[in-house]
Amino acid sequence: MNNHNLAIYELDELYNIFVEINKDINFNVEKTDQHQLSNLSLKSNTLILTKKEIPGLNNQIIFNKFPTSIFKLLEKINIEFIKKNFHEQSEILIGNYNFNINSREMFLKDNKLKLTEKEIGSIVYLFKANKPVGIQELQSEVWGYQSQVETHTVETHIYRLRKKILKVFKDDYFIISNDNGYEINKKK
Structure with missing residues (x-):
């Protein structure tokens, strides 16, 4: 089971596409609403895909360039997960x-x-x-x-x-x- 989660906010059609190709992607996909955003922002294994930047929200990927290739979008999402892992694994407090x-x-x-x-x-x-x-x-x-x-x-x-x-x-x-x-x- 994959431990990366992508929460999709206000992009219902894109969510449906990800559900359809779920077996071919290496992260979990979930739809989210405004009430869940701040809790998801605190989770270290979750990125939030949004249309526009939401102030005060961590872990956002802004997706506002339409049309785009699904492969380019998947590449961008995977790069963001890699960056997040790299950063989290690089710092420790002793x-x-x-x-x-x-x-x-x-x-x-x-x-x-x-x-x-x-x-x-x-x-x-x-x-x-x-x-x-x-x-x-x-x-x-x-x-x-x-x-x-x-x-x-x-x-x-x-x-x-x-x-x-x-x-x-x-x-x-x-x-x-x-x-x-x-x-x-x-x-x-």
């Missing part, structure tokens, strides 16, 4: 910090820190683990090293990452270590 995964940057108020691919990978992995993560697991999951290999790569990278975070954000406790491994301090 404690007081914002992370942009795509640009590999960490933000707190007006301070910004550029991270390497492995640094952002380590932070995201530790955050998603929700528990202390051992060195061997980080070696395997973030660096792709076999656990039999004797290396201090993880310790060195975590040490350097902690120093960078301390220098820019004055935070010595973002990544904490204990007997079970490393974890993100979510108390801040």
Whole structure:
């Protein structure tokens, strides 16, 4: 089942066309009315197809150029879903910090820190683990090293990452270590 939804507002004929070709499109289609618009605007997996821009409404695709090819319209809708997914997957909030995964940057108020691919990978992995993560697991999951290999790569990278975070954000406790491994301090 597809998890993308297209809500069509005041375009009844277009809704009927989408219902007719439903098996050939990769999103769900629903008709909506004015009362449902604000609730649909808040749903992260929904785009709203309208004739004209509705102020204060998120996730709109304005469709006001007639006639048009159905294939061009489908392409535009699919591109908007891709953009939406890209944006939603690129930003995460960890404690007081914002992370942009795509640009590999960490933000707190007006301070910004550029991270390497492995640094952002380590932070995201530790955050998603929700528990202390051992060195061997980080070696395997973030660096792709076999656990039999004797290396201090993880310790060195975590040490350097902690120093960078301390220098820019004055935070010595973002990544904490204990007997079970490393974890993100979510108390801040």
